Amino acid sequence: MPKYLSNLKHRYKLIFKNTGTMLIYFGIALMLFGTLAIILYKDLPSFYSFFETGLITVFTGAFFILLSWGTENAPINIQDAIVIIFLVWTLSIFFSALPFVFSGILNIHHAIFESTSGWTTTGLTLVDVTKIPKIFLIWRSLMQYFGGAGFALIMVIATGALGVGLYQAEGRTDNVVPNLRDSAKIIFGIYLSWAGIGIILLTILAHMSFFDAFNHTLTALATGGFSTKIDSVGEFNNPVAEIIIMVLMIAGGTGFGVHYAALRRGDLFKKNPEPKTMFFILLFSIPMIAYFTTDKLYGPLNGIRHSAFQAISALTGTGFSTVTFNNWNNMGLLIMTILMILGGMMDSTSGGLKLFRVFVIWKIIVHQIKTYFKPEGSIFHIEVYKGISKKRISYDTLKDVIAVVFMYFIVYTIGVMVLLGYGYSMEDSLFEYASALSAVGLSIGITTPDSPLGVIWIETIGMYLGRLEFFVIYFAIIKMIRDIKDIIEIKIQEFRGGESF
Template sequence: MTIVQSYTIVLHLLSKLLKLFCFVLLLPAVFSVFAKEFFFCGWAFVVSTFISYMFSVILSRIVKRPEDAPEVITIREGAIMVFLSWVCVIFLSALPYTFARVLTFDRALFESVSGWTTTGLTVMPDIDSACKTILLWRSITQFLGGAGFAIIVMGAIIGPTGFGLYHAEGRVDNIVPNVRRSARIIMIIYLSYALAGAIALWLSGLNLFDAVNHSLTALATGGFSTRNDSIAAFNNLAAEVVLIILMFLGATSFGIHYAFWQRNWTALKKNSEPKQMIFLILVSSTLILISASNDQNFANLGLRTILFQVVSALTGTGFSTTDLKSWTTFHVGHFVLVILMLLGGCMDSTSGGIKQYRLTVLGKTLHASFKKFFLPRGSVFDVEIWKGTTKKYLDADLIREAFLVSSLYILTYVVGSTALMLQGYSLEESMFEFASALAGVGLSCGVTNYHMPKSTLWTLMVGMFLGRLEFLVVIYALSKMAKDILHSIFGE
């Protein structure tokens, strides 16, 4: 396939995605009519929809899919498609904030990146007084970003042959060997949990609007709230219990959910990721509780608050029930939350971070190396690793991917934290805030706010974007596009 054919396919599919994205942009506009906010902010979504539609029309007129183009989307096209679709959708999603005069464009772009990457860091100056339509839009971006908007939409457009696109967004495990069916199953599971969560939150005492929004963002492990004080504003134990369940469900892989729905008890028993998460939650909560009881400044922190913050950090959600600005002086609690944020939830979930699956691969590799050292030379044995409903075996590819992504996470984290320190923030603030951005969490110790410098804004945005797409797709897409541009200019 020639370079021209390759990009023609990518841009043709991108035009289709943007046309479908218009329907997403119209959802808040329709809501604004019923909320009586159309002339305040609803119209901004109509204008944004028009821009998105015109962009898609221009693309479709410029490029048409070649008749002799192959049906299968390769990793090459998949990576470039995922990268371009994320950039376009993030850019277009920022427009309503700017048109409605809620945020300047650079701050709107930050809010959009934070939404689609399911991070939850916010620069909204006053959430309590914001239009409900804008708040709903923030929740929608996180909900769709968690499911993988490009995968869901392109699964419908491309059909069953788009494995390259599925793999390019960092999803290791097709739930079923068909992208369209996998996308459909993901959305059925996702929507069912969201509906159940909204009902449970409503029954716990939240109003319907708050219940729907927090169900969407909890399941997406996003963390956007409809209140300035996040979950602390409600002071509702029942709601916190529901949210803990939703956060844990969101951080559990879609493959494990599918195994549960299929009553595949063997697969559920063999998957180690949820067990590792529960272990980390229990150990971390105990450690912070003991440390807090020995610190007079934090002795009033109860198990309820600590458990919620630990789950919020590990799952990558970012809801808070306490003021985390003071935790920079609570060294044990601060350090534990940073580690939990970086580790993250399950692979193929809405959670961020390095992921429990990669930790399992690295741990089993270390164990196998020790085991092999004490066995007779030439001994061969297989190491099982379960991923969703699939049994895999430890091999060079799994080890290489786990080591590479983990190394890139650590390297990027060090560079990003250092960049924040050079901008005048303390070591504790820099470590916490960049871990939150890179792992797509959203907890903040006060660095992220409407008035932060543009350098900080862009540092955190880059961290959020790289962390969500897990580095490799961004590196691969940019290197391929740069190579193709140079090739088209200078030839062989």
């Protein structure tokens, strides 16, 4: 067997072993979660739905491990990690959809949409929350909460050094301390602490039931937006709850490195550009929405109230709402669409372009203007704080920014064109697909159980691509195709008796 083929076989055994391990853990978690349906609600049919799904997931994971039999644990490189992230996210979304199918709540197309919306922390939904069992409402919230953290973060905590490649592959850069495993624990500790604070505040100050407080806290921090109410947060008509949820949405939309800087180094927190960028965007957009749209619809005081909530929900990529958008004018919808495209901070649970990239683009524009007045040959040199460390804006950073922004708008254009092809208006199509691609979850009314399957699937693809920022998926698919092609070519050469790699 050629050396190249032997090495490739070893790398894929590592991929299968890590993927299988994560699926087994996930399957066990599904079965354990299913028992809550009996303990909390005496809901036997829902228990069977989750338990059967858990068994299928465990068996699938065991099959992957069987394919990797005899392979010892070893650090995984970034290319292997990209394939693992692709496989784990894809399979987890699929298996998470099965309880909806087994229980008869959704068909497979709608179930995969709902599951994708959950894990990508989008919040667009096709279920009637007033009719499905409560255990499924909890499941949707947990999908968003752990989807916001990401599988890589959980894997790093569980395996330490073995998860380093996964962490990088999922696009995370927030190493708050030198040791990655300690960083992951600190980040998850911050995440859990905010969850506890949110539940307590919503229960005590806003007088929510524990069930509503629990679900809305998890999905606010995950910037996911799944609600237990059909009219989202607006159904409570509770200003105190809205203020608390706005704080939680901003917390979720803030990078974990920035959280750590605020806790440990207040001086460095002030130097981080992303919180300032978020503040100025909201300072500009909230009065704009109020002036052009909400004042006319709800009056001055409620206009500001609803303007602030909707703007924060859009920019952080959460998707909660206190009002319907059906009677909003085009100016209000345009501002909301732009906010959804911009997104929250890097290394947060938000989607969109991310404010770090927006800030970098702004700095480049300013730099270009200043360069015009400087002598020729001036050195390009920009440094900004990212969490507790200073980051130099190198050409590699610029390439990443350009690539992600360009790919975002390619996919966005395709998605909008598909919606236009189904007869939706331009303004509605721009709004709805920005919501899907940026993992927001606000809807103008396009996303419904009666929507054409083409609309359901183009939004599903958009949510998936937007959450993993495009290139992880592209790289994984291209790598697997190239590896299969190489294997076929080697086998053909061996069959012909020729030399191989």
